[in-house]
Amino acid sequence: MSDLFISPVQLSLKVSFVTLVVVFIIGTLLAKFMSRKNFKGKTIMETIFMLPLVLPPTVIGFLLIVVFGNSSPIGKWIQSIFDHPVMFTWWAAVIASTVVALPLMYQSAKTGFSEVDIGIEEAARVDGASEWYVFLFVSMPVAYKSLISGAILSFARALGEFGATLMFAGNIPGRTQTMSTAIYMSIESSNMGLAWMLVITMIAISFIMLLAVSFIK
Template sequence: MTTDFWSPIKLSLEIAAFSSIIVLITGLLLARVMAHTKFKGKAIIETLFLLPLVLPPTVVGFLLIIIFGRNSVIGQGIEWFFGQPIMFTWWAAAIASIVVSFPLMYNSAKVGFESIDVDIENAARVDGAGKWKLFLFVSIPLAMKSIISGGILSFARGLGEFGATLMFAGNIPGKTQTTSVAIYLAIDTGNMQLAWLWVACMIGISFIMLFLVHFIKA
């Protein structure tokens, strides 16, 4: 196998791992808050959190361009601060991966937190556990199966992201060309052998991810 073959796979794994860390932290915090809080407009906010699950990837990519593009306030601020636009960079691919994988982590963690017996958490409070101690040493361990499942699924989703990545990050070999984008390019150029090799790798990795989720839930 040449470096050209492994480069998209390595890049995909790096982006998926980074996005998984971000969605794990944000997903856990937001899921914890939403699982035990009732307020006006909660349904609307949760719908927005889960929207990337059902939106076409091209719509997600379009919205990312609008939000972070050079004509937006955020995009201009990023370009001023870092000296370059964020589009067509590694970070653009990471943001696309984070956006599409976040709903899986959030939803899974929220289900896990909602399944915890409230009496157990109340008992921990009576014993003197503060908010963060309760969260770290009681809630998270009790919801661990759901959290791990959500983490694996979000990693797999980020690994396979295509549409939003292609639109927002582009197809730059060694920089933003993930495996999904590389497969598309290989098919488009008629290199079916290379496409099959990448497809086989993605199927193998995805199978392992889904098998782990099934094993954890069993």
């Protein structure tokens, strides 16, 4: 099978799996903290977390370039450590996918943790369990359906990310070209056969992901 098809599929899956690990850890920890805490500015903070769901991809891509670009302090710091800028690498695609997928993981995990009986957690603490033990062996097992659903939806969202990835990671075949950007370029070059193969692959993967979520619920 043509490398024009295999390469974007492999890269998209790699980016999505890495993104999944990142958003699962960050989203779960944030959701656990926010589900039990009330403080001034909480609503504003949560609104910021959810912004990527409604912001245009071009806005997200622009902000990522501003924050992680070669002339930004963070971008220069990353380049000094790895001797290479983060832009136009597959890690840039991971960052873009993480930003757009994190709200889904956060919202789903928060819903799950808010349904955990506080009494169960308190009973575990009374028995001498540490906060990490309560989190890992009491809260997470109770909220597992929401966590798994959020993880699946985040993976699917990362797999389909296009706009921010194109701006921040570029479209370099074999390096940063994901399935979404490959579809776009295939249509631009009138390679409809390749475009159809990629489209069908993405539809099949997304269908399986959504079907899995429906079975979990």
